[in-house]
Amino acid sequence: MIQQSKGKMFLADERGLNQLDWYRSYNTFNFGNYQHVHKQPVGDLYVLNDDTLAGGKSISMSVDEHSSIILIPVVGAIECMDDLGNITMTEPGHIQLLDMPAGSMFQLNNTYDEELVNFLQLWIKTDSTGHQVSHFDLFKDKNQLINFFGLPNATGYIGMFDGRADAVLQVSDSENHLFAFVIDGEFEVQNRLLHARDALVLWDMHEVEMEALCNNAIIMLIEIGGDKLGNSLWP
Template sequence: MAGNAKAIIHLNDNRGHLENEWMRSLVTFNFGNYKTENREPFGSLQVFNEDTLAAGKSINMLVEENTEVLIVPLTGTIFFKDHTGNETYINPGQVQLFAAVKQSSYQIINPYENEELVNFLQVWLYKSETVFIPKMQLFNFDLSQKNQLHTVITASDLNQQAYTFIGKYDGRQKGIYSLQNKNNGIYCFVIEGAFEIQDRLLHAKDGLAIWDTDEIDFEALSNGAIVLLFEIPLYCNKFAV
């Protein structure tokens, strides 16, 4: 079944680039002023941005539809605040879930006073159904246990049948992931190192969308390689941010 899978690679160097004096955003899908061919969202995965924010600066985001917002710090601690006044610090080793009803807003702040940059992922999973439960929740993960995928977020935590996993691997260690729902798709993002996933070579900050398969196989090609994996619904009635 894995051999029949279809896939699209999103290389690091081909991501959209939005930047000003104090913020840089590298976007995988069409977002904001970045519009190009063949960068439509992948199923319910509407936004996949890697942002870098200068010390003391903040960004404000508006969610126009019911959306599960996942914030994943890569370097440094960030401060998160939503439109209702809920706020929290998010550290590396944590994922923030903000289930945001349409027309919600939130703010991400670099709390450092000196020249320290913060680097983080913003991941938006769109939910088309009208039944949507808003929430804010912080999830922890521990990569000290290597060579396995760790479950971070399950479908019971979300408003949809989506899952989030992360794993840290030694070189030449292999793994197989079997989908919870064979109608879903998989999005893999390499945070560090290099992997071969479904016979495709991916380096740090490369992404891979995979569908039409029951499982995927992968192999780490470097020590300390880290992969982030999302299983997400493929079909929704919104295909543009």
């Protein structure tokens, strides 16, 4: 039996928006010109942006705090150049994890002539060091959660599921938060209905149950440390 856990929803149509003619960024948390009292970070996870960049365009990002930046291509490949000139191309099915010291910058490039690219950015406060690229195969490992990154204070999982397939994630530390984000499709997570690009944070729990409600539904889960939600400005 699923027990109702403490939680907070972040609906896709209530996200912030920063945009230019050739760049659009939907912001789950406060970012740039978007600031809202109830869109505070979840522990050490303080940026989740859903970005679309036009063909041939570039966007630069500055990092104020020492962070691990995780880039997840959804549609098309994204090129990343750090402030030392290192360039990495990341395609769907891979992630790029960047160690970015406070005060550093990086640039994201769409190398296609005309096609749009869509990608997710996660920014996590951390003392971790080093860059890495990791690979996962959603089709080969279908209907299970894949551990696709690990930091001292955060662990990420991703999975593609058939309709009515389910999974249970054991939380390693009940003091942590569990953040769920639906990339595509629909899921029921701990008795909450999530549509594409909706998010949910849970706390004070030992495990999380989820069920896909359509075929090829994709979900991302992050177990994240940091300040408890009860100590921040939440409704």
